[in-house]
Amino acid sequence: MIYFRVVRRWWAVPLAVGLLCALCWAAGGTEVPVPTLLGGMAGTRVAYFAPLIVVVTVLYCLERRVGAAEGTAVVPVRRLDHGALLATLVLVHLAGLAVGMDVPRNLMMLLALALVVRHYANEAAAGGACLALLLTTAVIGRVHDGTGYASARWWALPLHPAGSVATWLAALLLLSGALLATGRPRHGVPGG
Template sequence: MTRYAVIVRRWWTVPAALVVVITVCLVVGANEIPVPTLSGGMGSAQLAYFTPVLLVVALMYCLDRRLPDVEAVAVLSVKRLDEYAVVITVLLAHAAGSAVGLNFARNVMLVLALALLTRRVANEAAAAGVSLLFLIANVLLGRGLDPDGQVTHTWWAVSLYPAGSRTAWLVSCALFLLSLPLAFSKTAARR
């Protein structure tokens, strides 16, 4: 199974993607890119805000690489190994969170949960796309102005919450924990 994980599934791409994410976050720092808003004018978002998608794309790439005939006769459950790999990815993201910001780890859990749920009904490419579209929608639609005229986030834009928000952490953890059994169940599409 080690050869299968390294050669077929290519799980080594996930830690490599995490190194790329950490490097990008450290290099760009708090640099912001202009983002249009629906409330008029241009807003901005930190470039590092979109980096969880890189990790999700790497993970979906690994999950997409399959040999169904080999998996059917494998002694170990490949689905169980996939679940472990997803959990290890989240743990690695939390370890990297100390270097790049804890909201990175929370957002990885959040977009990964959405990607796993999308993968259940569609495929890995759609799952990666949905995770990016979710972050873009949060930036475009999830910001508003408070009574003082300061930019704030709406209640549903969980990925925009500050890193210390317990609500955002609880929502992200709950969604991730709910998505794991659903994504790898026997009734999942194509699996």
């Protein structure tokens, strides 16, 4: 279909997911130093930042449009976009079985943020907001418990363990809310 191949170029998403998997496998448990608010450095796994690859690719696909044609299309292009987003999530969750389930969960949260920011601003601001979220949670989202081990603050959702049911529910609610909130066209942008 021309929509998927030429206009939106959704074929780039499976390539981005492949790159995400390759990066996670190559990096393994490698950590990058991130400064903490109270001084010192903390290690953050490279896989923590890897979902940005897919989020930026999705933003690229969503920004490619033919406004006049989409505004008069018989099939609502927004529904096709939401279908492609859901297919992306399925693909990333399948990849998560190999690279860790925290990656698809974090991607859901980042994608929710990106969709909302893109809806009210643009794709560059959306990508920047996602990076800012990851950096903020990495820098000030950790706390040391009574035993001296580092754990995530309640609001630093991307740092929570992959098995946290509450974090998964929060990610699902955030993404569902973002899809509902961005279901309307942007003001002044045909088909956007």
